[in-house]
Amino acid sequence: MIETMGEKPPRRIITLLTDFGSRDPYVSSMKGVILSIAPETLVVDITHDVEPFNVLQAAFILYQASRWFPAGTIHVVVVDPGVGSERRALAIKTGRCTLIGPDNGVLMPVADHFGVVEVREIRKKFFECTSYTFHGRDIFAPAAASLAAGMEFRDLGPLVSDPKKLDFGRVKWIHGGLEARILHVDRFGNLITNISSDLYEKIASKRKIRIVVKGVAHVLKPARSYFEGKEKELLLLPGSGGFIEISLNKESAARFLGIRPGDTFVLKFGSSF
Amino acid sequence: MIETMGEKPPRRIITLLTDFGSRDPYVSSMKGVILSIAPETLVVDITHDVEPFNVLQAAFILYQASRWFPAGTIHVVVVDPGVGSERRALAIKTGRCTLIGPDNGVLMPVADHFGVVEVREIRKKFFECTSYTFHGRDIFAPAAASLAAGMEFRDLGPLVSDPKKLDFGRVKWIHGGLEARILHVDRFGNLITNISSDLYEKIASKRKIRIVVKGVAHVLKPARSYFEGKEKELLLLPGSGGFIEISLNKESAARFLGIRPGDTFVLKFGSSF
Amino acid sequence: MIETMGEKPPRRIITLLTDFGSRDPYVSSMKGVILSIAPETLVVDITHDVEPFNVLQAAFILYQASRWFPAGTIHVVVVDPGVGSERRALAIKTGRCTLIGPDNGVLMPVADHFGVVEVREIRKKFFECTSYTFHGRDIFAPAAASLAAGMEFRDLGPLVSDPKKLDFGRVKWIHGGLEARILHVDRFGNLITNISSDLYEKIASKRKIRIVVKGVAHVLKPARSYFEGKEKELLLLPGSGGFIEISLNKESAARFLGIRPGDTFVLKFGSSF
Numbered sequence: 173m174i175e176t177m178g179e180k181p182p183r184r185i186i187t188l189l190t191d192f193g194s195r196d197p198y199v200s201s202m203k204g205v206i207l208s209i210a211p212e213t214l215v216v217d218i219t220h221d222v223e224p225f226n227v228l229q230a231a232f233i234l235y236q237a238s239r240w241f242p243a244g245t246i247h248v249v250v251v252d253p254g255v256g257s258e259r260r261a262l263a264i265k266t267g268r269c270t271l272i273g274p275d276n277g278v279l280m281p282v283a284d285h286f287g288v289v290e291v292r293e294i295r296k297k298f299f300e301c302t303s304y305t306f307h308g309r310d311i312f313a314p315a316a317a318s319l320a321a322g323m324e325f326r327d328l329g330p331l332v333s334d335p336k337k338l339d340f341g342r343v344k345w346i347h348g349g350l351e352a353r354i355l356h357v358d359r360f361g362n363l364i365t366n367i368s369s370d371l372y373e374k375i376a377s378k379r380k381i382r383i384v385v386k387g388v389a390h391v392l393k394p395a396r397s398y399f400e401g402k403e404k405e406l407l408l409l410p411g412s413g414g415f416i417e418i419s420l421n422k423e424s425a426a427r428f429l430g431i432r433p434g435d436t437f438v439l440k441f442g443s444s445f
Numbered sequence: 446m447i448e449t450m451g452e453k454p455p456r457r458i459i460t461l462l463t464d465f466g467s468r469d470p471y472v473s474s475m476k477g478v479i480l481s482i483a484p485e486t487l488v489v490d491i492t493h494d495v496e497p498f499n500v501l502q503a504a505f506i507l508y509q510a511s512r513w514f515p516a517g518t519i520h521v522v523v524v525d526p527g528v529g530s531e532r533r534a535l536a537i538k539t540g541r542c543t544l545i546g547p548d549n550g551v552l553m554p555v556a557d558h559f560g561v562v563e564v565r566e567i568r569k570k571f572f573e574c575t576s577y578t579f580h581g582r583d584i585f586a587p588a589a590a591s592l593a594a595g596m597e598f599r600d601l602g603p604l605v606s607d608p609k610k611l612d613f614g615r616v617k618w619i620h621g622g623l624e625a626r627i628l629h630v631d632r633f634g635n636l637i638t639n640i641s642s643d644l645y646e647k648i649a650s651k652r653k654i655r656i657v658v659k660g661v662a663h664v665l666k667p668a669r670s671y672f673e674g675k676e677k678e679l680l681l682l683p684g685s686g687g688f689i690e691i692s693l694n695k696e697s698a699a700r701f702l703g704i705r706p707g708d709t710f711v712l713k714f715g716s717s718f
Numbered sequence: 719m720i721e722t723m724g725e726k727p728p729r730r731i732i733t734l735l736t737d738f739g740s741r742d743p744y745v746s747s748m749k750g751v752i753l754s755i756a757p758e759t760l761v762v763d764i765t766h767d768v769e770p771f772n773v774l775q776a777a778f779i780l781y782q783a784s785r786w787f788p789a790g791t792i793h794v795v796v797v798d799p800g801v802g803s804e805r806r807a808l809a810i811k812t813g814r815c816t817l818i819g820p821d822n823g824v825l826m827p828v829a830d831h832f833g834v835v836e837v838r839e840i841r842k843k844f845f846e847c848t849s850y851t852f853h854g855r856d857i858f859a860p861a862a863a864s865l866a867a868g869m870e871f872r873d874l875g876p877l878v879s880d881p882k883k884l885d886f887g888r889v890k891w892i893h894g895g896l897e898a899r900i901l902h903v904d905r906f907g908n909l910i911t912n913i914s915s916d917l918y919e920k921i922a923s924k925r926k927i928r929i930v931v932k933g934v935a936h937v938l939k940p941a942r943s944y945f946e947g948k949e950k951e952l953l954l955l956p957g958s959g960g961f962i963e964i965s966l967n968k969e970s971a972a973r974f975l976g977i978r979p980g981d982t983f984v985l986k987f988g989s990s991f
């Protein structure tokens with residue numbers, strides 16, 4: 173992927189994103205494997221606190237974080253409810269980065285964003301020892317490290333033409349409003365929706381914006397930053413990650429509204445309710 | 446900041462201290478930005494588990510950790526209740542390290558400890574894209590990385606003469622005792638006070654030392670290490686971080702006393718109570 | 719330890735495994751000390767979320783993670799209920815890696831696995847400033863960093879012939895079954911036992927396998943991967959870390975059975991119950 177003549181190639185970056193948590197030996201075992209194969213690699217944690225088996229949350233976090241890393245970064249995701257089953261292990265070369273993970277859709281929003289160049293199935297017997305329960309250590313980490321150490325992408329395994337799809341869903345315009353989805357709730361309780369920030373001006377210009385959750389409507393105040401809200405006042409913000417957010421000043425909007433990642437909601441405009 | 450002739454300068458260290466937690470893409474986005482601007486930087490996490498918006502706790506943790514890093518380290522703090530408001534973004538050059546963070550006092554105990562050389566306001570439009578809600582990624586990380594990559598400190602922005610102050614408060618000697626403050630409760634429930642360990646001998650030599658919390662007095666036994674206490678016996682220790690600590694053998698002194706960071710308490714000596 | 723002529727030695731890796739948690743300044747202070755003494759070292763976290771003072775858990779996690787790191791890695795463990803007491807600080811050179819930590823047995827399963835070459839007591843006054851309460855920062859980190867920077871192992875301190883022992887216990891074959899122990903419960907609630915995976919085939923071939931916990935017997939189904947179980951069906955797996963595991967499909971087997979690390983249990987075979 174990186175061609176150099178006579179001079180040292182730049183240090184490769186491998187990021188890790190899992191639902192392994194921080195107590196178990198799983199993440200450090202993966203790091204040990206990577207450093208054994210490619211000693212000069214820089215390993216960066218994205219997070220290991222994805223809700224167990226929550227593929228959508230992992231896809232969202234990868235989508236948000238990956239764009240800020242240098243071109244050529246290798247992102248490894250292990251959120252893998254089907255480990256040991258027949259689901260394939262994938263490597264996806266995109267226009268900007270390389271993605272490694274299970275074929276459950278978790279890599280696809282980033283792959284689609286940067287543009288898929290090539291998808292390959294990583295050979296089952298890729299690494300010396302392969303368990304049935306820890307492909308992070310035995311397949312995904314060695315594959316990423318082998319790429320970092322100079323292996324050709326095509327040598328990972330055969331081409332794949334039908335990776336499993338996943339996207340963040342589409343905003344549905346309805347009479348007097350729209351229907352959308354919560355992608356993520358952050359530590360501060362901010363709700364990140366799947367509504368593009370490009371729509372912020374259009375929505376913020378509406379008269380009387382309300383969010384309807386479980387049949388109850390709450391007024392939203394358009395704002396630019398979190399501190400603009402008064403106590404118990406819900407804000408509608410353009411968000412820093414390209415999606416519209418809903419927040420409550422120094423409190424959790426998620427708890428206040430009783431809403432969770434994956435839930436849908438309705439925005440209503442004007443007096444049509 | 447570092448001058449070299451013909452040879453490679455030492456690898457710069459940037460530390461990160463935030464209240465972002467470990468699940469969201471915020472910390473890794475900052476790391477991606479830093480590595481994009483200054484690829485050879487070593488990024489070290491101090492913590493991301495500061496209680497949301499707790500500026501005093503962040504200031505304390507930075508104060509404790511920063512002294513152990515090599516000279517020239519750049520410390521970035523993002524505990525920032527006022528993000529997007531008119532609060533300034535600061536860079537402070539001290540006698541030992543460089544500090545980057547919001548102008549809410551969080552940097553000041555360390556700055557005062559090492560001695561302030563120069564304070565600058567980081568230009569609002571420092572980085573290509575600047576959100577209203579994520580200055581960690583859009584201002585603080587790029588400023589730190591730019592310094593690591595060789596930018597001159599004076600090019601960050603204009604001089605500042607009045608950074609917001611913050612200190613750990615002073616111990617008040619009162620009749621037969623003193624009044625002080627809890628700065629931090631650690632994972633083990635040890636209480637770290639704002640009383641300098643230099644006063645340990647003076648206090649430990651008193652006859653009958655008691656801590657008074659919410660009107661209830663508890664005897665403290667002077668000790669050197671945590672293991673010296675019997676069950677339910679509160680210890681008074683010189684502490685490893687320069688402050689006197691109060692601990693309970695293998696239990697949480699904080700829970701036992703019902704006391705929290707920021708709370709004040711009284712130490713009483715002798716029988717005058 | 720590493721001899722080179724004229725060329726740069728490989729970057730040394732120091733891993734850290736503690737019960738310090740992620741909020742306090744303790745871990746980052748250790749990293750600052752290491753980077754001050756040996757600036758080129760790569761520091762890798764194994765975990766800092768060991769249950770406070772749980773020496774067995776720390777020993778298990780080190781045992782699992784350490785085998786995946788390159789030869790020459792220095793592993794530092796600070797799970798140390800006896801800090802400040804007369805317990806010794808040890809450095810153990812093994813056939814593969816170097817271990818640094820308190821003399822409470824936490825290093826021994828790994829040391830025994832790789833083979834002990836030499837054990838030394840680290841001098842009490844090893845580093846410039848030594849507190850009574852934070853040997854991680856004042857003794858263990860400086861010792862590891864000094865080795866990484868080229869200090870000879872023998873210069874750490876005097877030889878030790880009687881390090882405190884610790885092992886994971888032996889499986890006891892009883893009439894119609896065996897008695898064993900839970901070493902660890904992972905984030906997913908999988909139970910890792912002290913039964914070697916080498917015994918998997920022998921056990922899995924038995925007719926009707928049951929686990930008996932608190933007098934109640936539950937059927938176990940032999941399986942290769944977690945996904946094979948139906949709802950509420952307990953699986954018996956060979957495990958990825960060399961030990962037999964007991965798991966419940968997408969739920970916590972630990973919560974289901976009410977069992978914790980350190981607990982013993984009985985496996986019964988056939989109808990002999």
